[in-house]
Amino acid sequence: MNKKIIEATGLTRHFRVLERREGLSGAFKDLFSRNYRTVKAVDGVSFSVDRGEILGLIGPNGAGKSTTIKLLTGVLKPTAGGVTVDGFVPFSDRRRYVANIGVVLGQRSQLWWNLPVIESFKVLKEIYRVPDAVYERNLKLFNDLVDLKRHYHTPVRKLSLGQKSICDIAASFLHDPALIFLDEPTIGLDVSVKKNVRKIIRTLNRELGTTIIITTHDTGDIGNLCPRLILIDKGTIVYDGPTARFNKAFGSFRTLHLDMSDMGEDERGALEGRLAGCFPCREKISVREEGDGWVTLTLNQDEVPLLDVLNHCLKTCRVKDVKIEDISLEEVIIKSYEGALA
Amino acid sequence: MVKRLFYYWRIYRKLTSQHIKSRMSFRADFLISVLGMLALNVSGFLSLLVLFNTIPSLGGWDYYEMLFLYGFFGLAIAPVAILFDKFWSLWSDVIWGNFINCCFKPLNTMFYYLSDTVDLKSLGSLAVSVAVFVYALPHLRVSWTALKVVCLVLMYLGSVFSFIGIRTAVSATAFWMGRNVSVMNFFSLKVEQFVRYPLTIFGKPFQIVFVFVIPYAFVAYMPVNHLLHSPDVSPEWFLTPLVGAAVFGIGCLVWSLGVRRYNGTGT
Amino acid sequence: MRRYAAIVRNMFLESLNFRADFIFMVLGNLVGVFLAYYLWRAVYAGSGGTLHGLGFLQAFAYVAVSGCIFTMIETWAEWDLAMSISRGDIVLRLHLPLDLHLTTLVESLGIFLTRLVFTGVPFLLLIIFAFGVPVAAGINLIFFTVSLFFSFLISFNIDFIVGVTAFSFESVLGLKLIKDAVILFLSGAVIPLAFFPEALRPVLMVLPFQAMYYTPVNLLLGEKSIPESVLMLLIQAGWIAAFMTAGRLFHRKILGKLTVSGG
Ligand SMILES: Nc1ncnc2c1ncn2[C@@H]1O[C@H](COP(=O)(O)OP(=O)(O)OP(=O)(O)O)[C@@H](O)[C@H]1O
């Protein structure tokens, strides 16, 4: 068996979108002539995935993650380039191909709205012709991980978002697919449910050897789950490599949000220069205005101690509130272009 | 092939029985909607009654012939109304992206899309159609033979499949246009209200369109006209089943083109 | 007032946005008019000119103009309302600092006006000039315009009642079907009232439905004297008041009982 399960070369997908004109007269003009614009949602992406791997796809909104998933699952036809998954060309062999994969879309459920959960499972069992033994084993695996039995007889529409997400993931694993695509499976879930989802994914990968492709905004998903990640921006790959290296490059970065709405604009503007003077380092601390009086500092803890910077700010400025976070994806992208991952 | 049919049948049975069960649990809902369909169809029947109160015949068809045509049309469209009801929400599933789930299943997309919904309220119209059909039947001046009965059944199947084909193609416009409610309404509320009358009363251009372009003529007028107005079975009678098969094929083709187009945009 | 005007404008823009949708609506009316023409020509084929005192063109006018009015005043308000109640989006509307009844009315009005401009007027002109329907050109045209708005208001208020009483997708569809079928049939929009049996006609004239279709067409054709016309308009206004009052009562009751589902 081929060790590589996915091989994509120069995968490209463009969309033509209608530009609507504004206002009443615009609507009239649109009735008669229309303007189109091309969006390069995925633009020449090449990568490969090994069997049994968990791969994370991350990127800011509109980066092209979902489009990539749609290309890999055979829903969309590539504009150019090609991909084979487990020996199939997803788009052309769709029907045979999808018997072998599972798909979970975070925002939309594949379960039947009005059916009790267990009935949905039974229908899926028929559709994928899952042998009884496999079906029982997978349900048991799930019940050991999260107590799914409780919800068996509840119609899907009455489940909470978190319960629905878990059921959806269970549904996509029922037929022992060779690989599973999860598009933002943790979107809108709270911390404990997120943890559960990660636990399920990790266990299934380990026990059943399922290859998993997961897209997310949440860097937490990546750090906890995927040994390897691909960072996408504007339809192209910015980084493809071990999560460890990514973490090493960005793990020590922190963003420091300070509420300085009591200070004048020019006072805040002077902050960057002052910080550069006080804390000389290779990469100077970036300062960004949020527009509502909040200021965002991004700094690398390997170079300057976070606490020193914070202390300095507290001493020299009137700070009303403080928040400390991991580096945001937007900053990661900017820094990657500047060569942080090279 | 047979195995595949059984496979599909098992899935279908499972989904529809669940669907019916969940619908039945809203009893008031169910009753109201069946009553709605009854009202709609009874008012159509009453219109004919009122009309024929004044005139003896319409386009050469007397009251019972007209009722028979009306009933036959109702019977021919009933399978679509009951089993293909989800076509009405295709546009929203395309726009809001729920249709994408059909692409992830190792099944025919049209089958999978339609399989979880049965429109029970259309049983109301089916009931009215059966009643009208049976009421008109004994009053017809037809010398029945066994062959005619067999042909009638064959033609009926042709009508059913013609209508399935037409509706499939019409609904599949959603893949290109998105919101296609007006197209659906155009056919179901306007055109289909008229094609249950004798075709000859409409102008030549309409007759040509209904025979050659959108073959509504074969959904009721052609078979019923043969049965009522030709003394014996002739080769023309077999045109309806043939047209049915062809139109059904075209409908499926348009659908798959539509799905391909959807895959092109994946909205 | 400005806020409500903004809603009208938005609905107007929205319906223009679906170009093909729009074209098919126009096409649908066109084909509907032609097919109705042929149907009624066939009805009159062996009649020698008049049936129940109506000439062919008059009977055709009743049916065709009624069809035209139907497409204008049928704004699916009951549908939208019931859907947003059962889906829970109604909360969004209730959060706006606006009156629900009025907001819904204004939204419907936007649709009605769009239809009026883009299909109503052209089709009326078509029916009148291409088919030569005998329309009287006088003060009755003003009566007709007023009565058209009244028809819309009656229809809207009935829709509003249906919309707030229906509690789910299926039941609103069922109620809508019953309502439209009954109204169209009993108002003489499908078969002119003159064709109905003698004994039934007084009953039909007492019902509110004839005010929605029969009245405006009758005024358009200018068959009644001015006092009679004014009386017909007053009757329409009476029905508006009745349905509006009922709608507002229901509205208050329903909002009190609202359990918002869906998350
Ligand atoms: N069907 C479509 N038609 C037109 N443009 C599209 C279509 N689908 C996606 N796009 C565009 O392609 C780009 C990539 O979209 P995509 O959904 O893949 O982003 P994403 O990375 O999944 O973002 P998010 O994190 O917000 O889900 C976006 O600019 C989007 O507007």
Ligand SMILES: [Mg+2]
């Ligand atoms: Mg996405």
